[in-house]
């Protein structure tokens with residue numbers, strides 16, 4: 001088999017540089033919370049395919065469900081010849097989503113596609129054009145999703161113009177001094193200076209910003225947003241693409257604040273490694289687009305739906321939410337101990353919700369000047385030492401953990417040990 005180095009050379013000749021590769025290894029196989037590269041080397045996985053492998057790589061229940069579906073049929077296009085696995089998954093998601101109103105679900109393929117559809121549905125339901133999203137937010141790489149995204153580099157550079165009638169409010173950020181009041185005031189300012197509230201179809205928010213740096217929207221803020229939306233007839237859309245399916249220690253992150261959004265976009269972990277996304281919403285809102293207004297060739301692919309149903313079974317039967325909470329407490333304690341360690345004054349902040357946790361790296365704690373080169377060096381050193389871990393953040397200075405929720409505490413500790421050693425290596429190098 002070719003080496004990592006040989007494959008990297010072929011990759012750079014064959015694949016555009018716009019896809020920036022985070023680690024120098026090529027996957028050969030993966031099991032639960034570990035990945036092996038083409039040279040046979042083992043890695044602990046703190047990235048989980050970017051918050052996808054919440055129940056671990058190749059969960060046997062998912063593999064069995066996919067095999068059974070492969071034996072039956074793979075694709076008929078749901079709008080041409082529908083099938084039960086889609087309907088069953090929609091029924092289960094409708095039951096799971098927060099809020100007492102009747103729900104409906106459309107199943108799609110990618111997170112960005114779920115966001116595009118959530119916006120289409122919100123506009124059709126309200127007959128209003130404008131959308132408010134947040135600075136630091138990330139909603140995907142299609143044009144509308146990019147318009148909503150509040151982080152320029154690298155996602156938006158060179159790709160404009162973007163669709164109009166999108167306005168960015170300030171996201172509350174306790175570490176960098178944006179209060180809940182300031183954030184709400186920034187929405188009022190949009191209403192004064194940019195667009196009247198009666199033209200706003202929806203406010204879209206990640207309950208915990210993912211790519212933006214694991215900033216947690218305070219629960220009180222989520223409730224204030226719900227009130228504000230209700231006052232103005234605006235729909236609230238939760239982008240739970242990264243936070244969903246146990247990642248924050250609840251099935252959906254909005255459950256922490258007891259807020260029921262009108263629409264929820266999900267993707268990533270629901271497929272257990274297969275491409276699938278969905279929009280779950282209040283039935284009357286979901287039914288606003290006319291027949292034929294929604295759909296796509298592969299949306300709700302039968303193999304992915306079968307995988308999604310198996311993921312939900314595993315989550316229930318293996319107590320994944322309880323495991324996530326336990327893992328989250330354990331990892332948070334270790335990260336906070338690192339922050340308190342005098343060897344690591346570079347850790348400015350440790351934050352997150354449940355096991356969705358991150359460390360923000362700074363040059364000095366007092367100035368909070370971001371240290372993106374340190375975060376980059378730490379993830380690179382970690383890969384050399386056998387840990388897959390990725391960065392994020394508006395300043396690219398945050399290292400985040402997105403390990404499978406099925407990772408044992410022993411393997412998590414082994415990974416955290418590698419992270420600590422990689423931090424020491426990186427500090428010594430600077």
Ligand SMILES: Cc1ncc(COP(=O)(O)O)c(C=O)c1O
Pocket residue numbers: 050110111112113115138139140141206210211239240241242243267268
């Ligand atoms: C919060 C959030 N929204 C949307 C997306 C886009 O999802 P996809 O990459 O599947 O299009 C992501 C992907 O990272 C995300 O984290």
